[in-house]
Amino acid sequence: MMRCVRSLLRRPAGEALAGALALALALTLLPASGKAEDLVVDLSDDTINIESNFTGANIVVFGQIVRDAATVGRPEPYDLAVIVSGPETRVTTRRKGRFAGIWVNRDAETFLEVPSFLVTHTSRRANEIAPRPVLEQHRIGLFNLNLPITGDSGVPMSDRDNFRRAFLRLRVESGLYAERSGVIEFLSDTLFRTTVPLPANVPVGEYTVTTYLLRGGALLASNEQSLVVAKTGFEQLTYRLAYNYAAVYGLLAIALAVFTGWLAGVIFRRD
Amino acid sequence: MPSCPAGCDGCHAGALALRLALFVRAHRFNDQHAARDKERRSRRCLVQIYLPIAELPVNMFMLFGMGGAVGFLSGLFGIGGGFLLTPLLIFSGIPPAVSVATVTTQVVASSASGVVAYWRRKMIDFKLAIMLLVGGVIGSALGVWLFDMLRSLGQLDLVISLSYVTFLSTIGGLMLVESLRSMARRRSGAVMPARKPGQHNWVHGLPFKMRFRQSRLYVSVIPIVVLGAIIGFLGAVLGIGGGFMMVPALIYLLRVPTNIVIGTSLLQILVTMAAATFLHSVSTHSVDIVLALTLMVGGVIGAQFGARMGQKLRGDQLRLLLALLVLAVGMRFAVNLLIEPEELYSISVVEEVA
Structure with a gap:
């Protein structure tokens, strides 16, 4: 369905309008599926090209919450989370310590599979959206990111959180990780849009843009788009x-x- | 029933309004964005350049400036300038591995222009250069191997810093003392005793002697190969040409005539650094050709101005200035090691997970 939207967007206006009309007609005749809500999402670009004058780019994630006639109106608002994550890498976080009077790298913790890029946009603060287990399961919010470590880590349990925190802090400082809340703009009750800036040092590779629709702490629908960042x-x-x-x-x-x-x-x- | 051209299915109702709205919104938005991006790019495209290997954009004028300044100093003092350029690049945020590997390429360019000039004046002892090179290639292979190993251990930065502190402080100190002494001597009017041709030191007692006609020399090849290896090793690990060590060693240790020394040392540096560039390219993949080219252009221009300026200054004054410069860079590294850093943690990507 996403491809429909994208193909409509790229065609001249008249043709798109005709296509959309035909499509809408067809869709209204379709029987409703079991789910009450669904998500239609697309990206402003599906490829980010890095050229010699690359200084970063913006990617617009937009879409609509689609409700069928059977949807019961509830008082809680819809919550959205858009997560852009880059290819997974294995990284080592090192900590300097004093050795024979000079500062050298001493302790190290290796994280096995962490995204090289991770931006979370949410409509409200992550902890207001859903309970922690739900957030952790879907990686909503940086501090809900699971950082698996190697079995032979020499860092004591009590110290591991320091490495986790330092890792996240450094990634945030370098612009590769970010968590922003209240940045998903609702254009109508169901139409939304958010702009994710990609910094100049964005790593290359295959990205996924995942959108979650939640209400009252429960996941209603999700959608995954792919994005390629390439030189x-x-x-x-x-x-x-x-x-x-x-x-x-x-x-x-x-x-x-x-x-x-x-x-x-x-x-x-x-x- | 008309089907979607992209072949999707299961779309929900209420799609018309959505599509129209999205279509209009997205287009208006994209147009605004495109205009803003274009404006921003046209302002920046002259300044920012993306380095394909370092994988970050840098200010091109900053690189030209650094290349030019270091080139000026290298022309002024007759040095390669690698020991100044590498730290400058590291301090300006380019990863140490890329800085070191790329400076080896830049040194190739700056020494090549010198070699051309000395070759024309026939001031190169090729036999001596070849012997130095035999050592140099072994040294840089060892250096690149160590470089790769240290990088995976996470101690590369430490070794680079420690080596800089040690070598720069020692050599800077020696040069400072020497230049101050010769200035004092000149002021008191004393004449430095000329070296007698028959005079020998311990180097001349070593076996495997070889005759070098152009340098009018008959010495053992062992110190020559070892010297070449040390310079090649340091060059690969630290990204320095080593001219500032090679020249005094050839003059004082091997008694090579001064007019032959600079050309020969430049040729040796050229080939050793070319080998280091090649080895870095093959094993660490960290030579950034765009960065190297930008530095070269700034460097060779700066060097011409430096060389002109250098002719106006006296030898001992030049050596004093160079000594202070070398010491300052060494001290900068020492301070970094001794003072508690603001950020104790660092991240390095080990590998891509497929």
Whole structure:
């Protein structure tokens, strides 16, 4: 269904209108499914291209809460959570300690599978939306992120929380993790939109944008979209060359350096 | 029943209003955004450049400036400038691994322009350079291997810092004492005793002697290969050319004529750093070609101005300034190690999880 919306969005207005009309007609005739609420979500872009002038980008997540006739109106408001998460990586968090008078890296904790990028947008503060188990299960809110560690960790239990907190703090400082509440804009009762800024140091890879619809602490519906962040053109070529054809890349770097040096020697020759 | 062109199913009712609204909203929004982005980009595109290997955007003028300033100093003092450039890059936020590997490439460029000039004047002893290189390649291979290992252990930054403190403080200190002495001597009017040609030190007692015609030298190859290896090793681990160590060692230890030393040392640095660039590319993948090129351009231009300026200053004054500079960089690293850092924690990505 998401693809419908996207294809409609990309076509000229007249054609889209005709398509939408036809589609709407078809949809109203469809029998209602068991679920009372559903989510329609799309992204402003499904690919973010990193070029030489890349300084970050914005991705707009928009959609609608779809209710059928059987939906019972309830007093609690709808809550939404949009989670943009990057490819999983294994990371080591190190802590400096004093050793023989100088400050060196001493203790380390390795987290096995943590997203390289994680932004959570919620309509209200995460702890107001749902009880902790629900939040933890769906990774809503940074402090509900499960950080699995290796079995052979040398850090005592009592100290592990310090590493967890430091990891989250550093990631937030570098702009790779963020948690924002009250940033999902409702354009009508059911129509919503939020803008997720991607910083310039955004890691490349396959991202998922997950949207959760909750009410009264219970999950009503969810939707998952994929987003690709990739280097393009020269950046991609350079990166590929450096990793897949490392020897060629090395020789190229040397040739470039020697040429630049030689050229400078010729241009500025004074004898 | 007309089906959705994208082949989806199970859509719910009430879709028309939604689609129209979304369509209008999203388009208006995107247009606004596109306009704003375009404006912002046109303002920034001259300044910001994305480094494909370091994976972050940097200010291009800052890189030109750093390359130019270091190039100026390298032209002024006749040094490669790697020992200044690497810390500058690290302090400006580029990952240490990328800084070190990329500076080796930059040193290739700056020494290449020097080699061209000395080659033309036939002031290079190729046989001596080859012997230094034999050691240099072994040294840089060891260095790159250690670099890779330390990086995985998380102690790379420490070793880089410690080595900088040790080498820069020692060499800066020695140079400071030497230059102050020679200034004092000049002021008191005393003449430095000329070295006699027959004079020998312990180096000349070693076996495997070899004749170097251009340098009018007959010495053992052992100290030459060892010297080359040490410089190559340091170059790979610290991203420095090592010219500021090589030149005094060749003059004082091996008694190579001064006019041959600089050209030969530059050639040796050129080849050793080229090898280090290659090895870094293959094993650590951390040479950033865009960063290197930006630094080179700034560097070679700065070096020309530096060289002109250098001709106006006296030798001992130059050495005093260089000594102070070397000491200052060393001290900067020492302070970092000794004072409790504000941020005790650091993160490093070990690997991508498939």
